[in-house]
Amino acid sequence: MLALSVVLSSALSVPPIPSITQTAVLDAPSPTVSPTFGILVGISGSRIVATGADPSKSGGAVGQIATFEFQPTGEWKPFREMQAVEQVLPGEMALGRIALGGSVLLASIERRDGSSSSVATFRSDETNSGWKQEGRLIAPAGAAEPAFGGVLATDGVIVGVSTVDMRVLGELPRTVQVSPKVFLFDHTATGWNGMGYLQREAEKQPTFFGASLAMIPGQVVIGCPKAIPAAPHQKLVTGGDSVVVVYRLNAQGQWAIDGELMPPPERRDYLGFGTVVAADTSVIAVRSAQVTGPGAAVLVYRRTESGWVYDGELVPTIDVTSGAGWGIALGVSDGQILVGDPTALRGDQTPGYVGLFARNARGEWAESLRLTPTVPVTAARWGVALRVDGRRVVVARPQNEREGITPGGAILFTLPVASEIVAPITKPGTTEASGTPLLAPTATQPK
Numbered sequence: 472m473l474a475l476s477v478v479l480s481s482a483l484s485v486p487p488i489p490s491i492t493q494t495a496v497l498d499a500p501s502p503t504v505s506p507t508f509g510i511l512v513g514i515s516g517s518r519i520v521a522t523g524a525d526p527s528k529s530g531g532a533v534g535q536i537a538t539f540e541f542q543p544t545g546e547w548k549p550f551r552e553m554q555a556v557e558q559v560l561p562g563e564m565a566l567g568r569i570a571l572g573g574s575v576l577l578a579s580i581e582r583r584d585g586s587s588s589s590v591a592t593f594r595s596d597e598t599n600s601g602w603k604q605e606g607r608l609i610a611p612a613g614a615a616e617p618a619f620g621g622v623l624a625t626d627g628v629i630v631g632v633s634t635v636d637m638r639v640l641g642e643l644p645r646t647v648q649v650s651p652k653v654f655l656f657d658h659t660a661t662g663w664n665g666m667g668y669l670q671r672e673a674e675k676q677p678t679f680f681g682a683s684l685a686m687i688p689g690q691v692v693i694g695c696p697k698a699i700p701a702a703p704h705q706k707l708v709t710g711g712d713s714v715v716v717v718y719r720l721n722a723q724g725q726w727a728i729d730g731e732l733m734p735p736p737e738r739r740d741y742l743g744f745g746t747v748v749a750a751d752t753s754v755i756a757v758r759s760a761q762v763t764g765p766g767a768a769v770l771v772y773r774r775t776e777s778g779w780v781y782d783g784e785l786v787p788t789i790d791v792t793s794g795a796g797w798g799i800a801l802g803v804s805d806g807q808i809l810v811g812d813p814t815a816l817r818g819d820q821t822p823g824y825v826g827l828f829a830r831n832a833r834g835e836w837a838e839s840l841r842l843t844p845t846v847p848v849t850a851a852r853w854g855v856a857l858r859v860d861g862r863r864v865v866v867a868r869p870q871n872e873r874e875g876i877t878p879g880g881a882i883l884f885t886l887p888v889a890s891e892i893v894a895p896i897t898k899p900g901t902t903e904a905s906g907t908p909l910l911a912p913t914a915t916q917p918k
Contacts, residue, residue, distance in 0.1 A: 488788060488826070488895075490841040494885045496868075497521065499537040499878040500549040505566070508535065509869040509879030510852070513571030514860045515627065517541035518595065520576065521881040523869070524567045524639075533559040534566045536578070537880060538601040547883065554600035556580065556591050565591075567638060568620065571858070572686070573627020575658070576602055579620040581638055590620040590632055592663060608632060608656055608663060617646045619654075624684035624691075629666070630656040631691060633681030637699070645701070647708050649673060653681045653693055655726075669718060669726060671695060678710025683758075685750040689720045690729070692755055694745030698762045707763070715745045715757050715772075717779060730779035732772050734759055738784075741768060749801035749808070755779070756808045758798035769798035769810055771836055783836045785810055785828045791838075792816040793824075800825075800867075802859035805889040808836070809864060811854030823853025825866055827886065831894035839894040842866065842884045849876050862886040 497519060499508065505523030513520045518540055525534035532555035539547045556565040556578055564581040571577075576593040587610040593602040608630065610616035618636035625631065632654045636646040652668040669691070671677035683694030697713040715732040732755065734744045743760030750756070755772045773782040785808060787793055794814025802809040807829045815824035827840040842864065844853070849871040856867035862885055870879025886892075 488838055488841050490843040491884060491887070492843055492845050493882045494863075495547045495883040496844075496846050496880070497537075497539045497547055497549070497865075497883060498880040499535070499553065500551060501553065501878065503535055503537075503870055503878040505535065507869055509881065510856060510867050511566065511569050512856055512858055512865045512867045512881045513569055513576070514858045514863055514865040515571045515573055516860065518571070518601070519547065519865050519881060519883065520569065520571055521867070521879070522566050522569060522578075523879070524564060526564045527559045527561055530559055530561040530563075532557050533563075534578075536566070536569075536576075536600070536602070539881075540601065550599070550601040552600045554593070554602045554604075557604050564638075568623050570623035570625045570630075572625035575625050575627055575630065577608075577623045577625060577630060579623060580607070581620070582617065583643060585615060585617055587616045588619045588621075590623065590630075592630075605662065608654075608665075610634075610654075611665075618651075622681055622684050624686040626686040626688050628657060628688065629686065630663075631684045631686055632656070633684055633693075635679050635681040635699075637682065642704060645705055645708075647678060650677055651679070651681050653684065653691075655691075669693065671712065671716065676711025678708065678712070679745075680712065680716075682746055683748045685748045685755075687751060690750065690752065691718045691726065692716070692748050692750045693718070694748045694757070696743045696745040696760070696762075698742040699746060700743070700760065700762055709742065713739075713742065713744045715748055715755070717750075717755070730772075730774075732757065732779055732781075734770065735781055738768055738770065741766065743767075744770075747798055747801050749803045751803045751806065754782075754803055754806050754808065756785070756798075756801045756803060756810075758801060765795040767793070767795060767797040767799075769801065769808070771808065785836055785838075787815070787824070787826065788838050790817065791824055791826075794822070796854070800854055800857045802857055802864065804859045804862065804864070804886060806830075807839075807886075807889060807892065809842075809857060809859055811857045811866070813851050813853055813855040815854065821848070821853070822851045823848065825854045825857060825864075827892070829889075829892055829894035831896055833896060835896075837894040837896070839892050840886070844868075844882050846882070847874065847876055848882075849874055862888070
């Protein structure tokens, strides 16, 4: 009996999850003003940016965008000057959201008086701060879009601009539209061009179509949860849809629906399916928030020859307890999925988590790697935001003067080559008993 007990204990034990530490700590090159500086990050190729929202009282140049560039020496060097958003009007909020791809940087400029918000566009430059502001993307004339730029995404060529209101508004009411749009822009020889918009059928009540966006060349993924979290003073608004729509560019140059992802039956009560999405050509990770409670799940969909299929849920191993923020930050790298959760509990350690999941030998998704900084991070902020480009992962490091974390910035990690990452078998397998009889039939005795 003792021997059997030892065998069972060994089979049920969870193997330790390997971890990696940072490649670089990227601090802003000068003191920062935004109380949330470092909570927004981006990476594309040899550039990384970090910033935070900044309100304008008098107008003009507002905000600070720290930019770091990879050097031939292997170091990341910041531009001496930080980029501001120019021509901001009094009362506007700059840098509530950003998106970086290729040589394009986008920054939201919010209005809170009911008129249309806008999006500032930048192109990479080798002088001053590393960026040149080109102008603004604006909503079509004739109809106010207060939440224009509520969510931003770019593949470096095409830009997606959502009109779902994801702003942090304090006591102000959230703008809700019956059938919001996702506007697309592309860059031509003469500048930015409005391509048109994607919109879901109004009869499906897609109230939050555009609550999340993910773009890669030739593919746009748009989250449409049934509801999004509301502030305590706000009434919870629900729509009819709970879906993630995948669009692909066809041979005729048109955007066609490539799939409509639905939550599995056991997660249908989670109203926030699609509040965050991340994607590559073959894998899509979807955050599904409970909205009316603290629960959250990260669900995976995989593209097969027959289309997109549900492929499982990401669950951390036994020493991590996911929180209400599970999957608030997502990224996909070479078919593997990065998950951030600033509320995750890890024993007596500071809350927060960033980990990598991969498919194991059984085809199950398993936690395979953790990203662990060796420098202090703001309490309950580790994992609040991350971005990935290839094997490089940049994670937000918001400033916090009280905790001695100033001026804020980002932390960079370099993932191992995908083939070197082995996803463990974290649970013992099950084998169904066979219903085939094995006993040979009784021989017939001669009379």
